Amino acid sequence: MITLRGLTKRFGDKTAVDGLTLEVAAGKVTGFLGPNGAGKSTTMRMIVGLDRPTAGEALVGGRRYLGLPRPLREVGALLDAGFVHPGRPARAHLLAMARSNGIPRTRVDEVLGIVGLESVAGKRVGSFSLGMRQRLGIAGALVGDPEVLMFDEPVNGLDPDGVLWVRRLMRGLAAEGRTVFVSSHLMSEMQLTADRLVVLGRGRVLADAPIADVIARGSGDSVRVRSPRAAELAARLAAVGATVRRTTDEELQVTGLSVDRIGLMAHEISVPVLELSAVTASLEEAYMNLTGASVEYGTGTAEARR
Amino acid sequence: MTTSVEPPGVRIGHLPGTPSGGGLPGALAAEWTKLWSLRSTWWGLFGAGLLMGLVSMIMAEATVANNKDPGPEGPPGVVSVGDIATGAVETVQFVVLAIALLMVTGEYATGSIRATLQWVPPRGRMLWSKAAVAVAVVFPTAVLLTLIGSVVAWFWLDEWGRVDAGDLVHDALTIGLYLSLMSVLVMGVGAMLRSTAATLTTAFIFVLVLPITLVNTGSELLKDVADGLPSSAGRHMMNGDGPYPTVVALAILAAWTAAAAWGGITVLRRRDA
Ligand SMILES: Nc1ncnc2c1ncn2[C@@H]1O[C@H](COP(=O)(O)OP(=O)(O)O)[C@@H](O)[C@H]1O
Ligand SMILES: [Mg+2]
Numbered sequence: 172m173i174t175l176r177g178l179t180k181r182f183g184d185k186t187a188v189d190g191l192t193l194e195v196a197a198g199k200v201t202g203f204l205g206p207n208g209a210g211k212s213t214t215m216r217m218i219v220g221l222d223r224p225t226a227g228e229a230l231v232g233g234r235r236y237l238g239l240p241r242p243l244r245e246v247g248a249l250l251d252a253g254f255v256h257p258g259r260p261a262r263a264h265l266l267a268m269a270r271s272n273g274i275p276r277t278r279v280d281e282v283l284g285i286v287g288l289e290s291v292a293g294k295r296v297g298s299f300s301l302g303m304r305q306r307l308g309i310a311g312a313l314v315g316d317p318e319v320l321m322f323d324e325p326v327n328g329l330d331p332d333g334v335l336w337v338r339r340l341m342r343g344l345a346a347e348g349r350t351v352f353v354s355s356h357l358m359s360e361m362q363l364t365a366d367r368l369v370v371l372g373r374g375r376v377l378a379d380a381p382i383a384d385v386i387a388r389g390s391g392d393s394v395r396v397r398s399p400r401a402a403e404l405a406a407r408l409a410a411v412g413a414t415v416r417r418t419t420d421e422e423l424q425v426t427g428l429s430v431d432r433i434g435l436m437a438h439e440i441s442v443p444v445l446e447l448s449a450v451t452a453s454l455e456e457a458y459m460n461l462t463g464a465s466v467e468y469g470t471g472t473a474e475a476r477r
Numbered sequence: 478m479t480t481s482v483e484p485p486g487v488r489i490g491h492l493p494g495t496p497s498g499g500g501l502p503g504a505l506a507a508e509w510t511k512l513w514s515l516r517s518t519w520w521g522l523f524g525a526g527l528l529m530g531l532v533s534m535i536m537a538e539a540t541v542a543n544n545k546d547p548g549p550e551g552p553p554g555v556v557s558v559g560d561i562a563t564g565a566v567e568t569v570q571f572v573v574l575a576i577a578l579l580m581v582t583g584e585y586a587t588g589s590i591r592a593t594l595q596w597v598p599p600r601g602r603m604l605w606s607k608a609a610v611a612v613a614v615v616f617p618t619a620v621l622l623t624l625i626g627s628v629v630a631w632f633w634l635d636e637w638g639r640v641d642a643g644d645l646v647h648d649a650l651t652i653g654l655y656l657s658l659m660s661v662l663v664m665g666v667g668a669m670l671r672s673t674a675a676t677l678t679t680a681f682i683f684v685l686v687l688p689i690t691l692v693n694t695g696s697e698l699l700k701d702v703a704d705g706l707p708s709s710a711g712r713h714m715m716n717g718d719g720p721y722p723t724v725v726a727l728a729i730l731a732a733w734t735a736a737a738a739w740g741g742i743t744v745l746r747r748r749d750a
Contacts, residue, residue: 220598221591221750237598241499244492248595256515256589263514264592271507271596273498281490311592316492340487347489 172197172350173218173319177227180213180374187213189374190227195352197318200345202365202382203354204458210374211354212250215323219248231319243272247312248321252304252328257297261288261307264296265314274315282310301328309340319350326360338364358458370458393426394433397446404442408433421445504597504606511593512580512610521576522618525569526625532565533626537633544637555639559648562626563715566619566652570659570684571677573618577611577660578676581667581741591750600745608664608738612657619653648715654727655711659684662707662734668741684708707733 173195180188188210195201203211216222218229220236228235231246239245255264265279283289286306296304305328312320322341326334341364345351355361361368361382368385370378378385398404401423405415413427425433430449437444512518540561544552581604584590597603627645631638659680667676683706691703703709704720707730713719714726721729 216749219595221594223747223749239598241496241503242598243596244496244499250591250595251588254588254591254595256511256584256587258516258587259511259514259589263510267507267510267514268592268596270510271499271503273496273503274492278490278492285487285489313489316490336487340489343487344489 172232173321173352174230174233175214175218175227176230178214178217178224178229179226180210180217180222181225186374188217188224191371191374191376192227193369193376193379195350195369196367197350198345198348199366200341200351200353200364202361202368203352203371204358204361204368205354205356205371205377207356209356209371211356211371212323214371215248215250215321215352215354218321219246219250221250241272241315243268243274243315243317245315245317246319246321247315247317248323249305249308249312249325250321250323252301252308255296255304255307258295260293260295261299262292264307265310268311269314272315278314278316282313285313286310302330302333305329306333309337317349320344320352322351322353324354324356326355334360393424393450394428394430395446395448395450396423396425396433396437396444397421398423398437398442398444400442403440404437404444407436407440407442411436424450501602501606504602505609507593507596508580508606508610509613512614515583517579517583518576521572521579525572525576525618525622528572529562529565529569529622529625530629532568533561533629534633536561536564537630537638540634541637553637555637556634557644558627558630558634558638558640559623559644560716561630561634561638562623563648563652565626566622566656566715567685567712569622570656571681573615573622573656574659574663574680575673575677577615578663578667578673578680580607580611581664582671582673582676585667585671586673594750601742604664604668604738604742604745608661611660611664615660616653616657619656620649623649623652647717651715651723655715655730658730658734659707659711662737665734665737665739665741669737669744688712705729 173193175191175193178188178191179186191214203214205211213222217224218231218236219242231239236242236246262279262283265282266276268274269276269279280289280292283292286309288303288306288310291299291303296307299307305325309322309325312322325337329337341351341353345366353364365382368378368380368382369376370385396404399421401417401421405417405423408423408425408428409415411428413425416424418424430447434444434447437447540553540556544554584593593603594600597606623645627640627648631640663676663680666679667673670676670679685708688703688706688709691699704713709719710726710729710733713721714723714730717723719726
């Protein structure tokens with residue numbers, strides 16, 4: 172379990188992480204989602220004690236990372252595949268890692284096998300592709316058989332097979348009761364992996380809920396109705412408990428009722444309907460709605476969408 | 478999660494037994510493994526040995542030449558082979574110090590310091606384990622370099638060379654102490670500056686440029702300041718000359734080393750990795 176309490180990080184006058192309070196539970200994959208620059212990596216660096224929080228604290232299993240006697244036995248983290256000396260062979264890197272935390276060397280070959288790097292274990296990391304380095308980073312996260320695992324954008328540089336493999340790995344880790352905290356700036360990646368989503372924007376939590384709720388909250392499935400007597404229809408639909416929003420003079424956005432029910436009810440009160448269509452929110456839309464206002468470096472397309 | 482057929486989960490295996498080990502011994506073992514798994518370490522040591530032989534040969538040849546055709550300062554006469562080795566260390570030290578320094582700044586250059594700090598989070602333990610491993614390698618290397626320099630000098634000096642077992646042991650020990658302490662010193666500075674080039678430049682200025690510049694001013698005060706520098710203290714310790722006894726020279730050098738290590742650890746604790 173990871174506990175963040177008022178975790179804050181400022182770089183000069185820029186607040187990268189702004190009073191984050193959060194519990195990341197065991198036995199689940201918790202997705203940490205947010206646009207680039209939202210503060211995901213900074214948060215993860217603070218959890219493992221690389222960055223000093225400006226305020227607040229980060230605890231792993233109730234204790235600060237800096238105070239753990241054998242941190243790799245408790246927390247496995249892949250923060251950046253580049254945190255490796257390119258001149259060192261992969262096996263030597265893992266062996267040094269294992270020795271630092273009293274992990275037997277047989278475990279090194281075991282994790283090399285798990286990530287499929289045993290044939291290149293003697294090669295220097297500098298000759299590795301990004302995908303291979305990513306696998307080495309994952310091997311490092313697994314070497315201590317830790318209860319808590321963190322991955323910062325783990326599928327960057329992986330081929331489709333690798334992406335699928337990482338997804339299975341994370342599901343498997345959570346199924347074993349471990350805490351899995353994984354960041355991404357892509358909603359689609361979280362859709363199949365995460366049980367719970369924490370959405371971050373400009374260093375603040377925008378949403379923290381089971382994945383289905385986040386989608387619903389972001390915009391939710393709704394029905395668009397156009398009618399010259401929209402007000403009359405709105406009153407009738409609201410009377411049966413639907414949430415109705417008048418978007419224009421003639422147009423309503425209705426949540427909580429199906430297209431069929433709305434059509435029948437319009438017929439009952441003899442209100443003409445010019446358009447009746449279901450609007451299905453995609454995950455990406457839900458995400459865009461949540462983070463739209465908090466995109467740090469808005470691209471042209473993101474601007475256009477707003 | 479879904480009802481579709483999912484491939485079986487990835488098996489990650491388990492570590493049996495209760496966790497043990499780690500701590501300072503673990504940190505030392507990790508640094509030892511890391512140091513020897515880099516080719517640069519082997520090349521550096523090989524280069525230091527080669528350079529030691531070469532510089533000792535040049536210095537011995539200069540002694541021979543000056544004895545045959547004395548300059549204004551007169552002939553040097555018969556010299557101890559250890560003195561040639563001690564003189565050669567002035568040049569070769571930078572190769573040895575670079576090997577130690579790269580244990581710190583090489584990790585900053587590659588980003589791997591962030592891995593190291595994830596494995597060994599206490600900043601003091603991390604830097605001390607690096608320093609201890611550096612000393613464990615530098616001290617025997619220094620003894621070996623003294624031997625290489627002495628043997629080369631002995632061959633080259635011929636009748637102008639003198640070998641004294643007591644002197645040789647003294648030279649090997651003082652060179653070993655000097656290079657060990659200087660290694661830890663540059664590692665401390667490296668932890669503060671986080672750059673190989675910046676640290677080596679600083680070392681160069683403190684070791685070679687500053688002492689000579691201060692002495693050349695002719696000012697007594699500045700000469701005293703120069704004698705307080707770590708490199709000058711080291712030089713006095715190795716040569717057995719200088720205005721203070723060898724023990725004081727050693728103490729001055731050790732004080733500078735302790736200050737640099739403290740500075741390095743303090744910066745490591747305060748700044749983000
Ligand atoms: N070392 C640093 N110095 C200054 N600003 C930083 C530093 N690290 C991150 N930032 C800034 O903090 C913000 C959050 O960055 P980051 O945590 O990398 O976001 P994410 O991982 O969500 O993309 C960004 O605006 C970034 O520019
Ligand atoms: Mg990031």
